[in-house]
Amino acid sequence: MNQPRLYTELARWWPLFSGPAEYEEEAPEVLELLLRASPLPAREVLELGSGGGSLSSHFKPHFRMTLSDLSNDMLAVSRELNPEWEHVQGDMRTLDLGRQFQRVLIHDAIMYLTSPDAVRAAIANAARHLSPGGAVVIFPDCVRENFTAGTEHDGADAPDGRGLRWLEWRWDPEPSDDTFVTAYSFLFREPDGTLSVELDRHEEGLFSRDQWVSWLGEAGLEPSRCSDSWRADVFVGLKR
Numbered sequence: 421m422n423q424p425r426l427y428t429e430l431a432r433w434w435p436l437f438s439g440p441a442e443y444e445e446e447a448p449e450v451l452e453l454l455l456r457a458s459p460l461p462a463r464e465v466l467e468l469g470s471g472g473g474s475l476s477s478h479f480k481p482h483f484r485m486t487l488s489d490l491s492n493d494m495l496a497v498s499r500e501l502n503p504e505w506e507h508v509q510g511d512m513r514t515l516d517l518g519r520q521f522q523r524v525l526i527h528d529a530i531m532y533l534t535s536p537d538a539v540r541a542a543i544a545n546a547a548r549h550l551s552p553g554g555a556v557v558i559f560p561d562c563v564r565e566n567f568t569a570g571t572e573h574d575g576a577d578a579p580d581g582r583g584l585r586w587l588e589w590r591w592d593p594e595p596s597d598d599t600f601v602t603a604y605s606f607l608f609r610e611p612d613g614t615l616s617v618e619l620d621r622h623e624e625g626l627f628s629r630d631q632w633v634s635w636l637g638e639a640g641l642e643p644s645r646c647s648d649s650w651r652a653d654v655f656v657g658l659k660r
């Protein structure tokens with residue numbers, strides 16, 4: 421599987437692209453949805469596609485987490501930030517930890533599954549990792565019904581003098597298929613002032629609300645849909 425450069429050779433820049441501060445406002449809402457997804461208390465939580473662990477770093481007072489990601493480079497970034505948690509390399513479709521959790525979290529990483537079969541496999545795998553009474557909570561950035569093309573830009577500076585400025589450009593080249601494209605242009609500044617520019621193209625999945633809900637049902641989970649301030653659609657699957 422061809423991984424985006426942002427998650428491999430450029431991963432050391434992740435804390436400047438999307439560090440813990442980026443998730444400061446969103447994290448309490450994600451926490452709330454995780455906690456109320458099931459009456460079963462959340463003690464052990466598995467995140468599939470945890471990336472640099474920026475979001476999860478906000479959950480330390482609330483439960484123990486196991487963080488997993490496809491990219492060893494992103495796991496290295498997360499280990500720095502979250503040394504107290506177990507980190508495991510693996511694809512969210514096939515990872516097998518051989519144990520169960522009260523909650524499984526799949527946040528923005530779900531966007532990198534670009535076919536119905538891939539999403540079905542990830543949901544089935546999340547279901548396998550849930551204790552009876554547990555729940556998976558999935559936060560796609562968008563669904564087919566509310567995808568919008570657009571551009572964003574931002575950046576940050578590190579205390580060591582490194583800096584990053586980036587431009588994101590999203591569009592859907594073929595509205596009849598299941599994917600859209602997000603392209604990035606990164607301008608990096610090293611502590612000695614050296615500049616470099618890199619481009620990265622990400623292919624992301626785009627599915628309808630009905631597809632999400634039916635795939636949760638197919639995995640034997642009781643599906644429901646809710647929302648938070650960032651996402652109109654958060655999908656919950658409860659394991660009875």
Ligand SMILES: C[S@@+](CC[C@H](N)C(=O)[O-])C[C@H]1O[C@@H](n2cnc3c(N)ncnc32)[C@H](O)[C@@H]1O
Pocket residue numbers: 423427438443468469470471472473474475476488489490491494510511512513527528529530532533
């Ligand atoms: C946007 S980043 C996640 C950032 C994370 N929310 C954070 O707070 O740092 C998306 C992550 O999804 C991971 N990913 C993509 N496809 C995956 C797959 N099939 N299984 C597991 N992880 C995957 C990438 O390696 C990347 O680290």
